[in-house]
Amino acid sequence: METSALDGVRFLPASxxxxxxxxxxxxxxxxxxxxxxxxxxxxxxPIDGVRNLHPAYCSVLVKFDALRWxxxxxxxxxxxxxxxxxxxxxxxxREVTIPVCYEAEFAPDLPDVCSLLGLTSAQVIERHCSLTxxxxxxxxxxxxxxLGPLEGGCDLRPEKAAEGNPxxxxxxxxxxxxxxxxxxxxxxxxxxxSVGIAGGQTGVYPFATPGGWRLIGRTPMKMFREENGTSAxxxxxxxxxxxxxxxxxxxxxxx
Amino acid sequence: MSVIRVLEPGLFSxxxxxxxxxxxxxxxSPSGAADAVSLRIxxxxxxxxxxxxxxxxxxxxxxxxxxxGATIALAGSxxxxxxxxxxxxxxxxxxxxxxxTLRLGATRSGARCYLCVRGGIAVKLFLGSASTHVLSGLGGxxxxxxxxxxxxPVGGEDSRHRTGESRHSGAPVPGKARRLSTRGRNxxxxxxxxxxxxxxxxxxxxxxxxxxxxxxxxxxxxASNRLGLRLEGAPAAARGGAQxxxxxxxxxxxxxxxxxxxxxxxxxxxxxxxxxxxANVIAADFQCLGQLRPRDEVRFALVTWETARELLxxxxxxxxxxxxxxx
Numbered sequence: 001m002e003t004s005a006l007d008g009v010r011f012l013p014a015s016x017x018x019x020x021x022x023x024x025x026x027x028x029x030x031x032x033x034x035x036x037x038x039x040x041x042x043x044x045x046p047i048d049g050v051r052n053l054h055p056a057y058c059s060v061l062v063k064f065d066a067l068r069w070x071x072x073x074x075x076x077x078x079x080x081x082x083x084x085x086x087x088x089x090x091x092x093x094r095e096v097t098i099p100v101c102y103e104a105e106f107a108p109d110l111p112d113v114c115s116l117l118g119l120t121s122a123q124v125i126e127r128h129c130s131l132t133x134x135x136x137x138x139x140x141x142x143x144x145x146x147l148g149p150l151e152g153g154c155d156l157r158p159e160k161a162a163e164g165n166p167x168x169x170x171x172x173x174x175x176x177x178x179x180x181x182x183x184x185x186x187x188x189x190x191x192x193x194s195v196g197i198a199g200g201q202t203g204v205y206p207f208a209t210p211g212g213w214r215l216i217g218r219t220p221m222k223m224f225r226e227e228n229g230t231s232a233x234x235x236x237x238x239x240x241x242x243x244x245x246x247x248x249x250x251x252x253x254x255x
Numbered sequence: 256m257s258v259i260r261v262l263e264p265g266l267f268s269x270x271x272x273x274x275x276x277x278x279x280x281x282x283x284s285p286s287g288a289a290d291a292v293s294l295r296i297x298x299x300x301x302x303x304x305x306x307x308x309x310x311x312x313x314x315x316x317x318x319x320x321x322x323x324g325a326t327i328a329l330a331g332s333x334x335x336x337x338x339x340x341x342x343x344x345x346x347x348x349x350x351x352x353x354x355x356t357l358r359l360g361a362t363r364s365g366a367r368c369y370l371c372v373r374g375g376i377a378v379k380l381f382l383g384s385a386s387t388h389v390l391s392g393l394g395g396x397x398x399x400x401x402x403x404x405x406x407x408p409v410g411g412e413d414s415r416h417r418t419g420e421s422r423h424s425g426a427p428v429p430g431k432a433r434r435l436s437t438r439g440r441n442x443x444x445x446x447x448x449x450x451x452x453x454x455x456x457x458x459x460x461x462x463x464x465x466x467x468x469x470x471x472x473x474x475x476x477x478a479s480n481r482l483g484l485r486l487e488g489a490p491a492a493a494r495g496g497a498q499x500x501x502x503x504x505x506x507x508x509x510x511x512x513x514x515x516x517x518x519x520x521x522x523x524x525x526x527x528x529x530x531x532x533x534a535n536v537i538a539a540d541f542q543c544l545g546q547l548r549p550r551d552e553v554r555f556a557l558v559t560w561e562t563a564r565e566l567l568x569x570x571x572x573x574x575x576x577x578x579x580x581x582x
Binding site: 012013014015016017018020025026027039043051052053054055056057058059060061063066067070071137138139140141142143144146206207208209224226229230231235 | 276277278279280281282283285381382388390391392393398452453454455500501502503504505506507508525526527528532535537538560563564567568571
């Protein structure tokens with residue numbers, strides 16, 4: 001049987017001015033790829049009255065002018081776009097390296113992580129740097145990348161956020177050997193560039209915000225550049241962390 | 256360029272316009288005025304474009320000097336404003352003479368009061384908007400709430416925020432203040448019933464939970480802010496067992512974490528989230544969200560998509576009508 005771009009696509013009104021488009025009910029690379037293509041299509045050929053797009057693991061929220069579109073009219077229009085989905089050219093993923101200094105002054109939770117996991121700090125760093133991660137999407141905060149494993153889909157955990165901490169909900173990406181719980185009490189403010197792990201996830205805090213992940217390092221890379229409103233990472237990027245000494249961190253900061 | 260000098264910032268005052276839509280794929284939320292209808296009317300009273308940047312004050316206002324004078328309008332909730340000790344009428348274009356001080360106090364009605372100025376507040380735009388996003392420190396005046404001693408630049412006669420002539424009845428006539436009509440006042444009247452459409456995960460809630468949600472009264476808690484309004488009341492938890500995958504969230508979404516206490520996502524909302532959403536406040540009622548204070552009580556009324564659209568259409572018709580303002 002021939003499969004079409006519309007197979008498994010589901011539309012659902014989310015509010016009086018937004019429509020969810022689901023490309024699957026599980027986090028899979030195939031669904032992710034369709035999200036990327038759909039986004040590219042709508043950026044290349046914008047639909048009049050569509051105001052915003054919020055991509056996620058396997059869906060895109062389409063926000064629209066409710067005086068211009070009804071949900072069903074917009075669905076018809078989007079289905080038209082979707083029929084061209086397979087013809088959208090998608091560039092090869094960018095390989096992005098994020099320099100991380102894992103030295104003590106940037107890694108307040110590394111000793112605890114080591115004792116929780118029964119590993120040396122060198123082993124934790126080695127494991128964190130050994131994986132290639134996929135940027136499933138940016139969300140939650142400007143420039144915050146939801147990283148996932150590059151192989152196949154992944155299992156989901158029921159999502160939990162600590163009280164008072166609007167933490168990004170969980171999707172396991174790290175191997176069990178790096179799985180540590182969140183901090184019992186989230187920090188009121190985590191420095192921008194902090195690299196954290198918790199609940200099977202890892203990521204970089206783009207801004208100084210409250211945070212409940214355990215901090216094992218910090219990047220001097222600016223994850224979101226205010227001057228031109230661009231993000232260091234984009235949807236679909238392949239990401240690796242690489243350890244740098246504190247001198248390089250200082251050099252980078254001076255640049 | 257003339258300025259507004261901040262003598263006292265008030266409890267939490269930020270520069271806001273109508274927000275920056277279109278950058279969800281970067282994780283950037285629109286932000287913008289919590290009560291956009293009030294900001295729009297404030298600007299229209301001054302012959303500004305309706306989205307000119309103004310000052311959003313929260314619960315307690317500040318004190319401001321206009322060294323070169325300014326034409327101003329106060330919109331939203333009544334914070335008991337006085338210009339050199341003389342009470343200032345809300346929803347009216349008013350001349351502040353050079354050196355005069357506008358002093359505001361604690362709210363007498365809802366949560367937010369807007370100080371609009373002819374020409375708009377002229378801060379540098381970030382991604383096309385002057386709105387402050389406090390959590391990320393982006394936009395507005397240095398990405399933060401105002402502090403004592405700040406000087407806010409005001410757009411001049413050539414400001415992009417000036418329409419040149421008033422959209423409604425010509426340039427403001429000195430001595431003849433422009434006011435909001437009764438029809439306009441009805442538009443901004445406080446309401447405690449929030450109209451809502453079914454949320455994308457409303458089926459995750461069983462009948463009893465939905466009934467409790469729409470019958471229940473919820474109190475706005477102190478933990479509420481521009482990111483979200485945290486409510487407290489009858490719990491309305493989703494059925495267990497289902498696993499939610501993080502997805503895009505819309506403004507006004509009512510998400511329900513496991514404990515069952517709803518959170519309404521608001522203007523500085525995260526762009527994606529992983530809690531089931533039982534309902535979504537309709538666009539025509541966003542302005543009411545912006546005026547809710549801690550300890551206010553609300554309840555939700557379910558409406559159809561058609562009703563939601565009609566109510567938005569009605570609101571926009573009033574905002575665009577000649578009868579909104581009068582001289």
